[in-house]
């Protein structure tokens with residue numbers, strides 16, 4: 001019960017006060033991620049300098065899970081190297097498949113509240129949208 005409340009609080013907070021939902025005019029990479037099943041549509045903007053994610057943001061619309069997940073992702077990866085950020089995306093995607101250990105979950109910080117989504121198949125695509133989009137940018141960089 002406590003966990004469930006915590007989950008909703010974090011989701012609500014990231015939807016009402018997203019830290020990274022804004023435009024980024026000098027982005028090096030801009031990529032759209034779409035989840036037609038739910039109507040989630042985000043634009044991810046990333047600025048990479050010297051192998052590091054110097055700045056990143058997202059724009060767009062979608063359900064609470066897709067928006068909160070993208071915002072939490074950017075909390076985690078801004079300032080990290082491309083390699084570290086890719087490791088985080090892999091961790092997150094494995095968590096959604098229910099394949100992470102406790103210590104790996106800790107590394108995901110707030111984003112680990114979305115582990116519940118592994119039991120909600122209909123919401124999986126919402127949760128992974130931002131992470132898949134980031135992964136695509138970083139792997140093709």
Ligand code: ZN
Pocket residue numbers: 035038039040062063064065066125126
């Ligand atoms: Zn959604």
